[in-house]
Amino acid sequence: MKSIIPLKGLVVSCQALEDEPLHGSSYMVAMAKAAHMGGAVGIRSNGAQDIRAIKQALDLPVIGLNKKLVQGYDVYITPTVEDAVEVHRAGADIVAMDGTGRARPDGRTLEETIRELHAQGILVMADISTLEEGVYAASLGADYISTTLSGYTPYSRQEPGPDLPLITQLKQRVSVPVAAEGRIGSPQEAAAAIDAGADFVVVGGAITRPQCITASFVNEIKSSR
Template structure:
């Protein structure tokens, strides 16, 4: 597992501290504050996007950082750490584990096998493979991924988006893989988090339900009588 166990203790809750440019909380200073709040609440790790946010979070916490770098490069659909340059940027910013899109879709530079190998040999970092299917998880591990996450379930053209977390995929990955499996995507309640651990998840990654007040508010406002 290439030092993964030295970076994350399992089981654990990882809080995803990310905000899009249209969000009032967009910016490294806000994500660093979110990370400190998550740490105070008992989180075992932080998932963060981009070198600026990763560096700001690294400056305020010693929690393990699962880093990624979202870069939209036309005409490619892959945008989660799509190439080595993106991986190197977040590694140098302080990420402990590098998350990347592990689907078989075309990439702007290196193929997945080469990208994982370069991250291991040149950066000395473990790789978390974000997948949307069991087959992708198996393939990623075969290529050397150190852990697998259900991050992309329902977000690829060939998978269906479930109402809540994709527990079926989580179950399949846990049963088929010998590496740690992280459950991520559409977690809203403690009950859902608990179920993921019951199914064998080594970690659960929660973002919007913790770190996006705008979406939390919108969700609750739907219950206001009209």
């Protein structure tokens, strides 16, 4: 089993879906380089092609995932063991995956999934939405716990900003590194997540999705009239 990679500070999520203007590995490599120049300690990347390109261009840890919609299933962040292995082979140092107890397309339980990935020497980040899910994933051996899905499952806390209470509670209950991710829209919110106990913070849209950043300015201007 590989040793845990210590991450402290800011990890920048460099992702663009097919319908977004910056979709394409060359754009994501440029974005990752810019993040590195700004002081990011790691990159979170989606899809084997982008992961491979970023790893070839930068000497930074990469948290890799594979977003895949499968009809009939709510799990879409690296939904199967095969997806996780593909991400790992592309060069991801850590593989992020859905860490909830929801049904998976390959029929494996969360416990079976983590066990199989560990058997192949793959470090696992469990993306969870509640304290109970985080504690359970850690008990199964997940190497990192991330609050990525808080607010994105119907049963989790619905808040406009980062789930700071969840971060604090996780740090009190698990011994593995805790990542704060999800709805972190400003440097101040990122700092608040660290103050709440996060070992590192993952920020995506507020840095790497210009259409969303533009929309936030436009909406604020409209609301002020």
